[in-house]
Amino acid sequence: MDSIEGLFSLRGHRGLVTGASSGLGVECAIALAIGGADVALIARRADRVKDLAAKLANEYRVKAIGIGADVTSEADLDRVMNEAPAALGGEIDILVNNAGVSPTGRAENFKRELWDEAIAVNLTAPMMLAQRAARRLIAAKMPGRIINMGSIYSSVASSVYRLSAYTASKAALANLTRQLAVEWAQYGILVNTIAPGWIPTEATEAGIAKAGNKQRMEEFTPLARLGKPEEIRGAVIFLAGPASSYVTGSVLSVDGGYQAW
Numbered sequence: 001m002d003s004i005e006g007l008f009s010l011r012g013h014r015g016l017v018t019g020a021s022s023g024l025g026v027e028c029a030i031a032l033a034i035g036g037a038d039v040a041l042i043a044r045r046a047d048r049v050k051d052l053a054a055k056l057a058n059e060y061r062v063k064a065i066g067i068g069a070d071v072t073s074e075a076d077l078d079r080v081m082n083e084a085p086a087a088l089g090g091e092i093d094i095l096v097n098n099a100g101v102s103p104t105g106r107a108e109n110f111k112r113e114l115w116d117e118a119i120a121v122n123l124t125a126p127m128m129l130a131q132r133a134a135r136r137l138i139a140a141k142m143p144g145r146i147i148n149m150g151s152i153y154s155s156v157a158s159s160v161y162r163l164s165a166y167t168a169s170k171a172a173l174a175n176l177t178r179q180l181a182v183e184w185a186q187y188g189i190l191v192n193t194i195a196p197g198w199i200p201t202e203a204t205e206a207g208i209a210k211a212g213n214k215q216r217m218e219e220f221t222p223l224a225r226l227g228k229p230e231e232i233r234g235a236v237i238f239l240a241g242p243a244s245s246y247v248t249g250s251v252l253s254v255d256g257g258y259q260a261w
């Protein structure tokens, strides 16, 4: 740990990022490639993850593969956890559970199918993928990293949007992170949450554009601006690499100070 390379290089590691077809998932994938990790990129829009994989392989000289998959399908997760290690030439030792959905609706009328989808994508899928990755790492006697994409709404409710399923699933994901960190510490598998604030992406642009929302968000944020998608990269490189070797079960906020007051 006496050089920048020693602190932050991900060379020789293999990462898997879910939801890498847009927004923060793209940035997580770029972050791992900047660090030198080989990467598998997962989303339902297979064309997008395949294109990004080709771009990262070309720009960063890493191995990269895009795999079309739905994270709510156990069969797809099994396929991914066979295809990705085979394509990259070894176990996935950095898992970024980033895929997420954020349906809105008044709590008193919140639709059951939207609730079920949010729990399936935001909470159940990260657990199903984490356990598949951990089983393989434990069997191979390899350490690893799991990064779950939480939110400011892992800790607090939203006064801007009606997000009951989202806030419930993201809070549960943060505490699942702690439980996995405790159970898997003995195997050297470190598990952490990143908690972003408001960042414009496909998921959030329309909401931000609604009258008054951007101004409200900026007023709630000590840094007085929204985040930029690429501002997630540093947190991913830190939590995936040697610099965070004594960090597990934590929530790393990337929110312009939103949760500080």
Ligand SMILES: NC(=O)c1ccc[n+]([C@@H]2O[C@H](COP(=O)([O-])OP(=O)(O)OC[C@H]3O[C@@H](n4cnc5c(N)ncnc54)[C@H](OP(=O)(O)O)[C@@H]3O)[C@@H](O)[C@H]2O)c1
Residues within 6 Å of the ligand: 018, 019, 020, 021, 022, 023, 024, 025, 042, 043, 044, 045, 046, 069, 070, 071, 072, 098, 099, 100, 101, 102, 121, 149, 150, 151, 152, 195, 196, 197, 198, 199, 200, 201, 202, 203, 204
């Ligand atoms: N942007 C923000 O302000 C913000 C703040 C806090 C937390 N977050 C979290 O950051 C993560 C990424 O969000 P984003 O803002 O980047 O949104 P986004 O641009 O809409 O990206 C969501 C990603 O999840 C994937 N996904 C959704 N359902 C899926 C499924 N069933 N199977 C596989 N992939 C699925 C989508 O890919 P396909 O549609 O191609 O499958 C897409 O790549 C989410 O967990 C979100 O909660 C975002």
